[in-house]
Amino acid sequence: MRKKSVVLEKKATIASTIHEDDEVLLEVSNLNVHFPLEEGILEAVSGVDFKLKRKKTLGIVGESGSGKSVATKAILQIVESPGKIADGDILFRRDDQQKQIVNIAELNPRGKEIRAIRGGEIAVIFQEPMKAFSPIYTIGNQLVEAILLHITGDEKEAKKIAIDTLKKVGMSNPEQRMEQYPHELSGGMRQRAMIAMSLCCNPSILIADEPTTALDVTVQAQVLDLINQLKDNFNSAVIFITHDLGVIAEMSDEVAVMYLGKVVEYTDVDTLFFGALHPYTQGLLRSIPTVGKRDEPLDSIEGVVPIPINLPKGCGFYSRCQLAEDGLCNVVEIPLVEVKDGHYVRCVKVNQNQKKGGQNNGE
């Protein structure tokens, strides 16, 4: 059978503005992160673009294995071996006097410059706080050490900053907490201590990787509130990684939906919830429990995210997509296309529909 011809759109990379707009703190373009394995090259992140503005939160959502964590680890140059940044730029506006823009992708992962950025100008909150702390030092020791490294050489001042930050994250008796070891704190308190650790150096960017998954619902709400307040107080920006679209709705200004190492939809949060176009995003939205649908079974997207080694040509979502069309979707690499101002979608069917002036309802 003759394959239908596919007209390739010009790839719409998310326009570069970091050199003109001071509010843009980070601009990631065409990021590729590969793990060379015995079975072949695992393409964990493949041509990812996004940007981050001061006081804004970018939500990154997608199922397990879609590349969210690896993409953000690349921003800190902490991708585990044998993984490496194979291509792309990670332009970051430094918080020094010149506000110089550096390309993190080109820095030596063990060099002085990335060590000054990591934990200082760009900080991370992990899902599991025990990972961030050493069990053999007190919380106070660890906070003070980070502040001495990034902010001041004066130990007294560093201690004062540590106590103030613990207060800001809602820790009761901060002086006493300084003397405690991580295992002596409850889960919620440990999470707060880790947020304090991330914020004590006034980072320009805070990366929160599933920061509330291990917490109960009440503490979850407090932690989310805290991240929002602190973003405003510290004039910083947040990258929020989660599986949970409810959390995305609450936290994000813009959202990147990732699937199989690629951004498949990128837009502002309202458009995501009221005008998502990619069949994968629509599937994720249909799987959110709602009060009105209490007695109906929840929709779920059948199958799992494949392992990104030796992938077939075409759309990565092809094998699970309700709209998949042989000869159209599985022929060439599908580009990310700007369908409306600031709304980018990686789907041939959506592009066809948009041209006809129709809407893709994902049926």
Ligand SMILES: Nc1ncnc2c1ncn2[C@@H]1O[C@H](COP(=O)(O)OP(=O)(O)OP(=O)(O)O)[C@@H](O)[C@H]1O
């Ligand atoms: N250290 C590693 N070695 C080999 N492959 C890896 C490694 N870390 C991640 N990967 C692979 O890279 C791809 C992306 O993984 P990543 O952890 O970024 O996904 P994720 O979207 O963050 O998932 P989760 O929500 O479960 O954290 C997956 O196929 C994963 O198996």
